[in-house]
Amino acid sequence: MEDRIIRQEEKIAHLENTVETLDEVVQALNDQVARLRQDMDDMRRQLRPAPEARKAEEDVPPHYGR
Secondary structure (H helix, E strand, O other): OHHHHHHHHHHHHHHHHHHHHHHHHHHHHHHHHHHHHHHHHHHHHHHOOOHHHHHHHHOOOHHHOO
């Protein structure tokens, strides 16, 4: 009976360790996703044409024939 209890306690300790490790991995991945989202937002802002550039495109003379 005592051997069974010891084995169960060992399994529980192992599972607790696994849960802690997985929690660290999930936290690291969450941080990475947040950084990647910020990077994507930054790139979108950089790629978005400035209002002056859009205005210049709209003011193309008709004979340029878009």
